[in-house]
Amino acid sequence: MDESIFIKILKKEIPGEIVYEDNDCFAIKDINPQAPIHMLVIPKKPIERLSEASPQDSVLLGHLLTVVRKVAKNRGLDSFRVAINDGVDACQSVYQLHIHVMGGRGFAWPPG
Ligand code: AMP
Numbered sequence: 159m160d161e162s163i164f165i166k167i168l169k170k171e172i173p174g175e176i177v178y179e180d181n182d183c184f185a186i187k188d189i190n191p192q193a194p195i196h197m198l199v200i201p202k203k204p205i206e207r208l209s210e211a212s213p214q215d216s217v218l219l220g221h222l223l224t225v226v227r228k229v230a231k232n233r234g235l236d237s238f239r240v241a242i243n244d245g246v247d248a249c250q251s252v253y254q255l256h257i258h259v260m261g262g263r264g265f266a267w268p269p270g
């Protein structure tokens with residue numbers, strides 16, 4: 159797997175706004191926000207998409223959700239939308255697993 163644009167941001171090879179980092183993951187502001195607050199929580203491990211994660215990634219996947227909660231709380235969100243796009247039909251555009259965390263406006267359901 160080629161190094162993703164997100165890992166390039168983590169390594170400061172390209173610009174990006176990192177809002178959280180620990181040993182296993184990091185969070186950045188989305189460059190094209192779909193809500194007043196839009197962040198991406200990303201594992202450092204190169205996993206292309208959720209459907210490529212293995213049972214050995216279970217602890218990591220749980221940790222990512224804990225970090226989702228943390229970054230949402232840090233931004234003062236008490237209600238927020240979380241999304242993972244997996245593959246072409248879901249409009250995944252960057253093939254490094256990432257969790258969208260969006261808030262600061264109301265959301266419709268079902269999503270488009
Ligand atoms: P997805 O379509 O689920 O793969 O989401 C990829 C997300 O990455 C999109 O919301 C993009 O706006 C975002 N994105 C792409 N390039 C960058 C970048 N350089 N910095 C921050 N976010 C980015």
